[in-house]
Amino acid sequence: MSDETSFQAPKGTFDLLPPDSAVFLAVRDALSAPARRAGYGYVETPGFESVGLFSRGVGESTDIVTKEMYTLTTKGGTELALRPEGTASVLRAALQANLHRGGNLPVKLWYSGSYYRYERPQAGRYRHFSQVGAEAIGAEDPLLDTELIVLAVDGYRSLGLTGFRLLLNTLGDRECRPVYRAALQDFLRGLDLDEETRRRIEINPLRVLDDKRESVQRQLAGAPLIGDHLCEACKEYHEQVRDLLTASGVAFEDDPRLVRGLDYYTRTTFEFVHDGLGSQSAIGGGGRYDGLSEMIGGPSLPSVGWALGVDRTVLALRSEGVALDLPAATDVYAVPMGEEARRTLFTVVTELRRAGVAADMAFGGRSVKNAMKSANRSGARFALIAGERDLADGVVQIKDLAGGEQEPVALNEVVAAVKSRLG
Ligand code: AMP
Numbered sequence: 001m002s003d004e005t006s007f008q009a010p011k012g013t014f015d016l017l018p019p020d021s022a023v024f025l026a027v028r029d030a031l032s033a034p035a036r037r038a039g040y041g042y043v044e045t046p047g048f049e050s051v052g053l054f055s056r057g058v059g060e061s062t063d064i065v066t067k068e069m070y071t072l073t074t075k076g077g078t079e080l081a082l083r084p085e086g087t088a089s090v091l092r093a094a095l096q097a098n099l100h101r102g103g104n105l106p107v108k109l110w111y112s113g114s115y116y117r118y119e120r121p122q123a124g125r126y127r128h129f130s131q132v133g134a135e136a137i138g139a140e141d142p143l144l145d146t147e148l149i150v151l152a153v154d155g156y157r158s159l160g161l162t163g164f165r166l167l168l169n170t171l172g173d174r175e176c177r178p179v180y181r182a183a184l185q186d187f188l189r190g191l192d193l194d195e196e197t198r199r200r201i202e203i204n205p206l207r208v209l210d211d212k213r214e215s216v217q218r219q220l221a222g223a224p225l226i227g228d229h230l231c232e233a234c235k236e237y238h239e240q241v242r243d244l245l246t247a248s249g250v251a252f253e254d255d256p257r258l259v260r261g262l263d264y265y266t267r268t269t270f271e272f273v274h275d276g277l278g279s280q281s282a283i284g285g286g287g288r289y290d291g292l293s294e295m296i297g298g299p300s301l302p303s304v305g306w307a308l309g310v311d312r313t314v315l316a317l318r319s320e321g322v323a324l325d326l327p328a329a330t331d332v333y334a335v336p337m338g339e340e341a342r343r344t345l346f347t348v349v350t351e352l353r354r355a356g357v358a359a360d361m362a363f364g365g366r367s368v369k370n371a372m373k374s375a376n377r378s379g380a381r382f383a384l385i386a387g388e389r390d391l392a393d394g395v396v397q398i399k400d401l402a403g404g405e406q407e408p409v410a411l412n413e414v415v416a417a418v419k420s421r422l423g
Contacts, residue, residue: 012128024310133307238268266289334359344396383399
């Protein structure tokens with residue numbers, strides 16, 4: 001900890017700094033690339049929304065809404081919340097802009113950004129975290145559920161991740177879910193549970209299945225499962241998704257107890273877990289949310305989507321020892337000796353950058369020894385070195401930082417020479 005400032009990042013948050021920040025950018029890019037290739041357009045929504053959007057859209061009975069939202073009242077008296085998740089905002093934006101009108105459904109959107117939840121911080125669980133998300137709005141088609149799952153799998157695979165598993169379930173629809181819900185409530189009411197959990201039975205009984213405590217899990221052994229209560233349409237839909245996943249080369253595990261923290265999910269529900277992460281093992285999740293649009297005042301728009309955790313994907317890469325093959329931040333580093341060389345090399349560096357070469361230089365009149373250290377630390381392949389005598393000869397020295405060889409190149413040929421050496 002530095003004592004240069006008395007301020008610290010707030011509890012449960014961390015700063016992304018070089019060089020690790022480059023890994024985060026690459027992960028965001030890799031996780032979104034498959035969706036971008038599949039017709040999903042970029043959407044960006046505000047970092048805060050009306051509290052009501054989340055309490056209605058995510059659900060009054062969820063932990064996210066009851067315990068984890070950062071809310072504030074503006075000077076004008078408006079109640080806002082920092083966004084705890086992306087789906088409600090994206091659907092709100094699509095409805096507001098009438099993207100769903102005109103018959104071009106589904107509306108496919110992807111996004112990436114910061115999310116905020118007032119959670120108890122621990123490894124892999126933060127109060128400020130980052131997700132990449134994708135939503136396909138306004139179509140009910142098992143192909144679409146499958147498409148999204150395949151896109152997520154391809155994103156993880158493209159990073160070189162192998163130790164993740166896909167858990168799959170269905171939550172039924174508005175026909176069969178209520179019947180199951182009632183059967184589950186009957187069962188749960190007979191168990192020995194604490195006051196808060198008993199309340200949860202009445203508002204959101206499916207969430208009780210998700211309780212991590214051993215004392216609760218032990219009692220759930222004989223709980224009724226949604227699979228035994230599905231209507232024909234939901235059964236058929238789920239079978240199709242399972243078949244399509246298999247045909248796409250995606251392995252999955254049926255998890256009849258998988259529910260999600262959010263109230264609006266129907267039918268297909270899935271989660272990606274990574275076994276190298278300890279208790280916060282979910283690296284992504286999603287599902288179908290056919291009822292959400294109506295819940296926030298829109299028309300019936302059956303939709304499906306996912307959100308993948310960027311922070312936890314980075315942790316998963318670390319746990320597997322995968323190092324991403326990132327492009328060098330700097331290809332060329334210029335080391336001037338003297339005032340005239342500073343000006344000349346600055347011009348050369350500018351030309352290099354304009355020609356697409358990542359170039360940097362020593363600033364602030366530092367010693368040559370010191371500047372060479374920075375050149376080596378920058379990861380650059382070449383140093384450009386120039387002193388008074390070089391400038392008098394109209395050249396700069398190009399030094400291969402790995403091999404050590406050095407040769408003079410005419411000033412007006414530096415850009416071409418560097419580019420050909422970089423290949
Ligand atoms: P959820 O909306 O809860 O399904 O979250 C989707 C994904 O975001 C999860 O699978 C995690 O990878 C990630 N995530 C959710 N909450 C947090 C958090 N507090 N800290 C870090 N990552 C999170």
